[in-house]
Amino acid sequence: xxxxxMSDVDITGKLEKPLASLRKTYAKTVKKVTEDTSNLxxxxxxxxxxxxxxxxxxxxxxxxxxxxxxxxxxxxxAPHLGEELWQKLGHTDTNAYEKWPTFDESYCKDDTKEFxxxxxxxxxxxxxxxxxxxxxxxxxxxxxxxxxxxxxxxKTVAKIIxxxxxxxxxxxK
Numbered sequence: 001x002x003x004x005x006m007s008d009v010d011i012t013g014k015l016e017k018p019l020a021s022l023r024k025t026y027a028k029t030v031k032k033v034t035e036d037t038s039n040l041x042x043x044x045x046x047x048x049x050x051x052x053x054x055x056x057x058x059x060x061x062x063x064x065x066x067x068x069x070x071x072x073x074x075x076x077x078a079p080h081l082g083e084e085l086w087q088k089l090g091h092t093d094t095n096a097y098e099k100w101p102t103f104d105e106s107y108c109k110d111d112t113k114e115f116x117x118x119x120x121x122x123x124x125x126x127x128x129x130x131x132x133x134x135x136x137x138x139x140x141x142x143x144x145x146x147x148x149x150x151x152x153x154x155k156t157v158a159k160i161i162x163x164x165x166x167x168x169x170x171x172x173k
Contacts, residue, residue, distance in 0.1 A: 027107035069101030118169045119151045135162040142168035
């Protein structure tokens with residue numbers, strides 16, 4: 001385990017991509033487990049913790065504070081295991097009175113998103129773009145996909161509807 005506190009972890013691009021990705025997954029995990037536990041959706045919360053563990057297991061080490069936060073989230077679901085892991089992390093007291101982990105909402109947002117290209121109501125292509133890409137750019141990127149070229153070749157494009165952050169819909173005749 002890394003001894004570096006999470007506040008010192010740089011995810012601005014200087015950090016290795018897998019650890020930056022794990023930081024986003026951690027933030028999403030804290031958010032989802034917090035919400036799902038309060039809504040009594042225990043299976044969904046456990047599923048999200050499994051997603052975090054699967055991604056974390058691919059790395060050689062992660063920040064100790066991230067592990068501590070994960071153990072605190074795990075403890076209500078597996079209290080004995082949580083206490084044992086808490087001690088292995090170097091703590092001598094119980095984790096029952098520790099504060100619930102927090103997260104930065106900005107890490108829960110995806111940088112890129114996959115946009116579907118629908119032609120006459122059928123999915124014909126997909127492309128990756130920044131989540132906040134404007135409509136004109138999304139339209140131009142959709143026109144560059146092989147699916148768009150294949151299914152509009154020789155046909156008249158009647159209308160192109162771009163739903164920012166969602167999809168590009170094309171009507172051809």
